[in-house]
Amino acid sequence: MFKYKRLMEDYPETTENRTTPTTSRKHHHPHNPHCEDHLGEFHSQFCEQDFQRQLDAVGPRVTGPGGVILPTNDEINKLLDYGSDSISAMCFTWNIAGKASRSLSRLNHLFAKMPPLERPSLIALALQELPASTLRFHSSVLSSLGKSLSSTHRVFCWVRKWSQMLVLFIKHPLSLFTSQPEYRFVAGINLASPFRTKGAISIRFRLFQCQCIFVACHLAHGKLERRILDYRRIAAQFDFNSLQKQSGKNLVHLFWFGDLNFRVLRKEELSDVAENMQKRLFRRQADFQRILAHDELSLERANGLFKGFREAIIKFPPTHKFRIDSNFYMPSRMPSYTDRVLFWTNPEPDGLIAIRYDCVWEVHCSDHKPVYCIFKMKVMKNSFKETIKINGSA
Numbered sequence: 001m002f003k004y005k006r007l008m009e010d011y012p013e014t015t016e017n018r019t020t021p022t023t024s025r026k027h028h029h030p031h032n033p034h035c036e037d038h039l040g041e042f043h044s045q046f047c048e049q050d051f052q053r054q055l056d057a058v059g060p061r062v063t064g065p066g067g068v069i070l071p072t073n074d075e076i077n078k079l080l081d082y083g084s085d086s087i088s089a090m091c092f093t094w095n096i097a098g099k100a101s102r103s104l105s106r107l108n109h110l111f112a113k114m115p116p117l118e119r120p121s122l123i124a125l126a127l128q129e130l131p132a133s134t135l136r137f138h139s140s141v142l143s144s145l146g147k148s149l150s151s152t153h154r155v156f157c158w159v160r161k162w163s164q165m166l167v168l169f170i171k172h173p174l175s176l177f178t179s180q181p182e183y184r185f186v187a188g189i190n191l192a193s194p195f196r197t198k199g200a201i202s203i204r205f206r207l208f209q210c211q212c213i214f215v216a217c218h219l220a221h222g223k224l225e226r227r228i229l230d231y232r233r234i235a236a237q238f239d240f241n242s243l244q245k246q247s248g249k250n251l252v253h254l255f256w257f258g259d260l261n262f263r264v265l266r267k268e269e270l271s272d273v274a275e276n277m278q279k280r281l282f283r284r285q286a287d288f289q290r291i292l293a294h295d296e297l298s299l300e301r302a303n304g305l306f307k308g309f310r311e312a313i314i315k316f317p318p319t320h321k322f323r324i325d326s327n328f329y330m331p332s333r334m335p336s337y338t339d340r341v342l343f344w345t346n347p348e349p350d351g352l353i354a355i356r357y358d359c360v361w362e363v364h365c366s367d368h369k370p371v372y373c374i375f376k377m378k379v380m381k382n383s384f385k386e387t388i389k390i391n392g393s394a
Contacts, residue, residue, distance in 0.1 A: 003287075011266060012219040012314065013082050018081060018146065018367030023102070025369065028269050030232065031036075039161050040346075041156055041159065041160060041161065042157070042158070042160075043154065043155075043157060043160075044180065044181050045154060045155065045157065045175055046158035046180045046181075047155055051154075054175075054176065057152065057175065058115045058176060063078045064127050064178030064206075064209070065206060065207075066180075066206035067180070068177055068179050068206050068207075068208065069176055069177050070327055071177055071208065076380065078173070079173055079174060079177070080379070080380070081121055081376075082376055084110075084271050084380065085379065085380040085381075086372060086376050086377055086378045086379060086380075087120075087121040087174070087353075087376075087377055087379055088120040088121050088122070088375065088376060088377070089120050089121065089122040089123075089124070089253075089374070089375045089377045090120040090122070090123050090124065090372055090373065090374045090375070091124045091126070091189045091214070091255050091341045091343075091372060091373050091375075092124065092126070092199075092370060092371075092372040093125075093126040093128075093216065093256045093257045093258050093259065093339055093341065093370065093371050093372070094107075094126075094127055094128070094339070094363075094368060094370035094371070095127075095128040095129050095218070095259040095338075095339065095361060095366060095367075095368040096127055096129055096130065096365075096366050096368075097129050097324070097366040097367050097368065098129050098130070098131045098132070099324075099366055100130075100131045100132075100137050100140075100366050101339075102317070102365040103127075103140060103365055104137075104140055104144055106363050106365055107125075107141070107144070107145060108144045108145060108148050109146045109278065110360065110363070110370075111149055112148040113143055113323070116151045116152045118149055119149070119152050119153065119171075120374055120375075121168075121170065121171045121174055122156075122168065122169070122170050122171075122174070122207070122212075122377070123149075123168070124152065124166065124167075124168050124214045124216070124237060124255065124257075125145070125165075125167045125168075125169070126165070126166050126201075126214075126257055126258050127141070127161065127164065127165045127166075127258045128197070128209045128218040128258060129163050129197060129218070129259075130160070130163045130164065130165055130358060131163075131367045132208060133164060138160040138165050139168075139276070142155055142158060142167065142242070145167075145169070146169075149169055151162075153169040153171055153172065154169065154170060154172055154175055154235060155167065155168075155169060155182070155204075156168040156170040156175060156178065156181065156203075157181040157203060159183045159185070159201050159202055159203060160238040161185045161372075162197055162199070162200065163197040163218075164197070164199065164201055164216065164217075164218055164258075165201075166201045166203060166214065166216040168181075168203065168214065173327055177208050178203050178205055178206065178207050179207075179209065180205065180290070181203050181204065181205040182203070182204050183201065183202060183203045183204075184201075184202045184237075184238070184311065185200070185202075186199055186200050186233065186237040186238070187199040188200075188201075188218075188219065188220055188230045188233070188234075188236050189226065189229045189233055192217075195330055197218060198218050198219065198220055198230065199218065199230075200215055200216065200218075200234045200238075200258075201215070201216045201217070202215045202216075202219035202238055203329070206328070207379055208379040208380055209251055209323050209379060209380050209381050210251035210252065210253055210351075210377070210378065210380075211240055211250065211251065211253070211301070212253050212255075213243075213250045213252070213253070213254040213255070214257075214336065215234070215254070215256040215257070215258075216257060216258045216260075216278060217230075217234065217253065217256065217258040217260065218258055218259045218261070218371035219231065219255075219258075219259070219260050219261045219262075220261060221261050223263075224263075224296055224300075227260070227261055227262060227296075228300065228305065237258065240254075244308055244346070245345070248346075248347070249347050250346065251346070251351060251378060251379070251381055252345065252376055253343070253344075253345050253351070253352050253378075254309075254343065254344040254345070255341065255342070255343050256306070256309065256341075256342045256343070256344075257340065257341040257342065257371075257373070258295060258339070258340075259338055259339055259368065260338060260339070260340050261338050262295065262296040262297035262300070262336070262337070262338060262340070263265065263295075263296050263334065263336040264291055264294050264295050264296070264318065264335065264337070265292070265294040265295075265296065265334075266291075266294040267333065286357070288314055288316070288317070288343070291318065291335070291337075292314060292337070294373065295336075295337055296342065297337070306342055307325055308341040308344050309343065309344045310342065310343055310344070310354075311340065311341070311342050311343075311357075312341070312354035312356075312357035312373055313357065314337060314356075314357065315357070315358070316358050316359045316361070316371075317359070318335035318336050318337050318338075319336075319337060319338060319339045319359050319368055319369040319370075319371055320333075320335070320336050320337075320338040320339065320367060320368050320369070320383070321333045321335070321336070321367045321368075322364060322366075322368070322369070323367070324364070324365065324366070324367060325364055325365065326364055327361065327364055330367070338368065339368055339369070339370075340371065341357065341371060341373040343373075343375070348378070348380075351377070351378040352375055352376070352377055352378065353375060353376040354373055354374070354375055355374045355375060355376055356372075356373065356374045357371075357372075357374075358372060358373075359369070359372075360370070
């Protein structure tokens with residue numbers, strides 16, 4: 001399984017880990033050293049007094065693995081989005097290219113205009129290339145988006161490492177049925193100077209009867225071999241092989257998303273592809289498949305990279321590299337699908353189904369387009385629901 005033990009820094013190739021105990025419902029006090037908001041690095045709802053009061057108000061309840069409160073049948077029917085076993089979840093990734101105020105404004109607009117009834121129950125937001133000069137930029141993100149989503153969601157937890165950030169929002173009623181989140185950071189092989197940017201943040205926790213793992217990353221640019229080395233280092237540190245072997249019948253969902261930096265190889269077609277994309281001449285799936293046939297990630301996955309992971313069908317244009325403030329690709333760069341969402345689930349393939357995979361074309365304040373994927377995610381096992389009924393917990 002994942003190894004989230006507290007580790008020493010291995011500088012300069014840093015591997016960091018933060019865990020929070022999950023054996024008791026007596027959760028974090030705001031001054032607990034595990035609550036690292038004062039360091040600008042990590043924070044979760046379990047560090048907040050108002051959430052502690054909500055937990056106390058629930059009173060004595062039966063708990064499952066990870067200290068997760070077990071819902072009654074009546075609660076299940078009110079909490080879930082799909083029948084009696086699944087919720088909606090979204091992974092959203094965007095490389096903001098250091099554009100602090102403008103990207104924040106666009107993010108706030110995107111999430112604020114999302115109708116409350118259509119908001120996924122769980123939202124994972126990954127940002128890359130946060131501005132180095134604004135070390136508290138993540139506070140602005142949390143404040144702004146927190147207000148935009150406050151009628152339906154709360155901030156479940158967030159992590160900022162170097163120029164990356166991963167924040168999870170969860171619907172208010174669901175927040176009571178989670179375990180305390182754990183996080184870990186693994187640096188990429190090549191560290192940029194003076195401000196390091198590459199690596200991966202992982203957050204894991206339990207929600208109802210499933211384990212959720214979100215990995216947000218920014219892999220190396222340049223030669224393909226550097227991205228492959230980054231992937232292998234991150235996968236080894238997070239021990240994905242053991243996870244896949246040992247998960248057995250446990251319900252596990254793993255999302256890997258971010259700026260993976262994989263490129264399209266056919267540079268000789270650069271001008272034709274860029275021109276056709278800008279004129280919106282590419283409309284059919286076959287048009288995108290023509291480009292994806294030369295996509296590094298697709299080719300490497302066929303050779304065993306990201307083994308066991310899936311990706312929804314891509315039906316949108318390449319998301320990099322654009323001229324800032326335009327929908328025009330850089331004339332010297334082959335348009336590429338650098339921003340991706342991959343996923344892995346166990347034990348049933350249909351336990352995690354991609355509903356929509358797309359980019360946000362109208363956003364142009366960065367050289368990347370935001371990319372998101374919405375899922376139907378199974379969080380309850382049939383055997384568990386039957387156990388509740390048999391035990392008379394409904």
